[in-house]
Amino acid sequence: MNGFWKQTVLVLTALILAVGSAHAGKLEAIKSRGKLVAGVKDSQPPFGYVDEQTRQIVGFEIDLCAALAKKLGVDLELKPVTSATRIPMLEQGAIDLIAATMTHKIEREEKIDFSITYFPATQKLLVKKDSGITSVADLAGKKVGSAKGSTSEQNIKKAQPACEVVSFETYPEAFLALKQGKVVAVTTDAPILLGIRNSDDNPDAWAIVGEDIAAEPYGIGLPENDSDFRDFVNISLMELWKSGEYQKIYDKWFGPSTKFPIPLTWTMEIWP
Amino acid sequence: MQYTFNWAIIFSGEYGRWFLDGLATTLEMSGISIVLALVLGTFLTVLRLSRITPLVWFAVSYIEFFRNTPLMVQIFFWYFGSDPILPGFFKAWLYRQNIEFATAIIALSTYTAAFIAEELRSGILSIPKTQLEASRATGLSFLQAMAYVILPQAFRIIIPPLISQFLNLIKNSSLAMTIGVMELTYMARQVEAHTFHGFEAFTVSTLIYLSLSLLVSFLITQYNRRFLRIGSAR
Numbered sequence: 001m002n003g004f005w006k007q008t009v010l011v012l013t014a015l016i017l018a019v020g021s022a023h024a025g026k027l028e029a030i031k032s033r034g035k036l037v038a039g040v041k042d043s044q045p046p047f048g049y050v051d052e053q054t055r056q057i058v059g060f061e062i063d064l065c066a067a068l069a070k071k072l073g074v075d076l077e078l079k080p081v082t083s084a085t086r087i088p089m090l091e092q093g094a095i096d097l098i099a100a101t102m103t104h105k106i107e108r109e110e111k112i113d114f115s116i117t118y119f120p121a122t123q124k125l126l127v128k129k130d131s132g133i134t135s136v137a138d139l140a141g142k143k144v145g146s147a148k149g150s151t152s153e154q155n156i157k158k159a160q161p162a163c164e165v166v167s168f169e170t171y172p173e174a175f176l177a178l179k180q181g182k183v184v185a186v187t188t189d190a191p192i193l194l195g196i197r198n199s200d201d202n203p204d205a206w207a208i209v210g211e212d213i214a215a216e217p218y219g220i221g222l223p224e225n226d227s228d229f230r231d232f233v234n235i236s237l238m239e240l241w242k243s244g245e246y247q248k249i250y251d252k253w254f255g256p257s258t259k260f261p262i263p264l265t266w267t268m269e270i271w272p
Numbered sequence: 273m274q275y276t277f278n279w280a281i282i283f284s285g286e287y288g289r290w291f292l293d294g295l296a297t298t299l300e301m302s303g304i305s306i307v308l309a310l311v312l313g314t315f316l317t318v319l320r321l322s323r324i325t326p327l328v329w330f331a332v333s334y335i336e337f338f339r340n341t342p343l344m345v346q347i348f349f350w351y352f353g354s355d356p357i358l359p360g361f362f363k364a365w366l367y368r369q370n371i372e373f374a375t376a377i378i379a380l381s382t383y384t385a386a387f388i389a390e391e392l393r394s395g396i397l398s399i400p401k402t403q404l405e406a407s408r409a410t411g412l413s414f415l416q417a418m419a420y421v422i423l424p425q426a427f428r429i430i431i432p433p434l435i436s437q438f439l440n441l442i443k444n445s446s447l448a449m450t451i452g453v454m455e456l457t458y459m460a461r462q463v464e465a466h467t468f469h470g471f472e473a474f475t476v477s478t479l480i481y482l483s484l485s486l487l488v489s490f491l492i493t494q495y496n497r498r499f500l501r502i503g504s505a506r
Contacts, residue, residue: 084461088470091275111468148449148458149465166372166452173352180355182367 026222026229027072030096035075038065039095039221042080043170045195046253046260047101060253061099064118064220064237067245068097071236082169084149087111090221097233098221101192103151113226114219115233116269118246121189123152123213126178126197126206133185135210139163145174145183152188155214171196189216191254191262198259234271241268275471282472287463294459295480301376301455302442308381309441313388318418320393331389338386344447347379351451376448376455384441391433395426431496438492439485446481456480 030036040061041048048059057078069076079095086098090112103121104114125144127133133142140162146153148167157165166183168174174186175196186193190208197206220237222230240246247264254262281287320331338346351372358366399422407417427434449458460477464470 084465087468088464107466108468145452148461154466167458168452169450176352180352180367181363182371 026096026226027232030072030074033074035077036065036069036072037077037079037094037096038062038069039081039086039089039098039100040065040078041082041100043172044101044192045199046258047192047195048078048080048099049195060119060249061101063249063252064240064246065097065099067240067249068233068236071239072232082149083147084169086221090223093223096223096229100221101189101218102221103189103216104219105151108221112224113222113230115222115230116237117217117219118237118268119191119218120266121191121216121218123155123187123216124190124193124208125210125213126175126186126193126208127184128178129205129207131184133209136160136213139185142185143183145177145186146188147171147174150188151214151216156187159213175200187213191260194260194262238268238270241270277472278467278469279472281467281469282463282476287467290459290463291456291476291480294454294456294477295484297373297454298442298445298456298484301373301380301448301453302438302445305377305380305384305441305445306438308377309384309388309437312381312385313392314423316385316389317392317396318415320389321396322414335386335389338383339390343379343383343444344450346383347376347447347451350379351375372448372451372453375451376445376453380441380445380448383444384437387437387440388434391430391437392426395430396422398429399425428496431492435489435492438488442485442488443481 040057040059042050042057044059046059047061048057050056051058057080062078065078066076079089081089081095081098081100083100083102086095086100086102087108089095090098098112101119101121102108104117108114125133125136125139133139136156136159139156139160141164143164143166144156144160146156146165146167147170150167153165153167156163166174166177168177171186171188171192174183177183178186179200186196193208197203197208200206220233222233237246240249246268250264252258254260254264282291316331316334319327320335322328355363403421403425404417407421408414412420445455446457448455449461452458454462456477460473463473467473
């Protein structure tokens with residue numbers, strides 16, 4: 001019995017300490033832990049994906065996280081997340097931040113905070129080249145693939161109520177369904193579509209079409225109500241932009257010589 | 273932890289309807305699958321006990337194959353894996369239908385049939401062999417003896433394990449969301465994605481599954497009790 005009570009007290013103390021430390025700032029927690037735990041995509045080239053040779057998760061967002069970790073002077077640990085798991089994982093403290101092609105939506109502000117935009121995306125359609133589908137209007141009565149819990153899924157239902165949305169766990173699965181003819185289009189942010197298209201054996205068989213269904217500005221997801229940590233991330237992003245390091249990382253993943261060329265045509269929000 | 277519980281949001285707006293739509297899909301999918309699994313499972317048992325070597329071998333390999341591979345893998349196989357072996361013209365027609373729903377039913381019923389076949393076989397083996405011999409002696413064929421003498425008794429014996437197979441099937445049907453079937457768990461995740469109230473959404477879906485399972489097992493037990501009493505009075 002004695003041993004039982006001892007254990008109970010120990011567990012309770014540990015719990016109280018854990019809850020207590022959750023209230024302390026994330027910045028201190030990360031520094032004392034010596035590592036930044038980032039929630040990233042692991043099947044979304046070129047944002048975050050497993051490199052075939054090294055079996056490591058690499059990508060644009062991973063390099064951004066690495067730059068943040070370097071500024072903090074800590075190691076970087078990557079945890080794969082999906083569109084559906086990332087916000088709960090951040091809320092539960094399993095990850096310190098989300099860099100996983102996440103659109104900054106007002107609706108999401110209820111649960112978490114966001115950094116400034118680090119990538120401005122728009123939602124488009126990926127279709128078979130000669131499918132005859134050129135806009136959202138052509139999707140009436142057809143099946144469209146998307147990923148669960150994503151903004152694209154919600155936007156397309158609004159933009160084309162007459163289409164049937166089939167939602168998969170990840171975009172590569174949605175693309176497989178497109179290849180097999182189970183859906184006529186996959187809809188999500190254009191750079192993700194480009195990533196899916198260009199990682200296919202025959203990219204020319206697929207086309208990215210349609211009007212901008214929605215603006216999808218990507219922000220880094222941060223714990224709710226932690227102003228110090230948010231300031232650090234925002235200011236670091238701006239510093240990366242001003243020092244030219246952001247452009248270097250961008251060029252590495254989206255430059256003209258890469259598999260996913262997207263010209264850098266926007267400017268990050270810079271506070272004076 | 274700064275989580276504010278909001279139960280009203282689950283039933284406000286369209287979210288309550290989503291749960292009902294999801295429940296309807298779960299019921300429809302499970303109902304059809306249970307009937308198909310029973311038919312297929314009975315058929316497999318008859319093959320298994322037929323004493324005709326190739327048929328027995330077929331039934332044994334089917335049962336072992338489906339019982340010993342994960343249902344999730346089977347669902348993905350039916351949905352993504354079967355594509356290259358389907359003929360083109362048939363595929364074009366098939367994929368315009370509700371292929372996700374149909375695939376889920378195929379996967380659930382073929383999987384559950386293997387378990388039902390095993391339950392049923394043990395039920396049949398528990399009926400003394402002399403009954404089969406006596407029925408054969410009165411001039412019934414093997415199939416007639418099975419249909420009129422052995423199976424009615426066996427089904428009664430295996431009702432408790434059969435209930436748990438039905439309940440398993442209802443619970444397993446939640447895996448259909450991985451291929452985009454909008455059943456109860458899918459809808460719970462939709463509500464979670466829209467409201468960010470995961471605790472409430474999954475509590476509601478848990479309670480729906482729980483009451484559904486309890487209701488099914490209650491109804492079958494009641495029916496069974498009645499059925500047995502009428503049976504023994506005769």
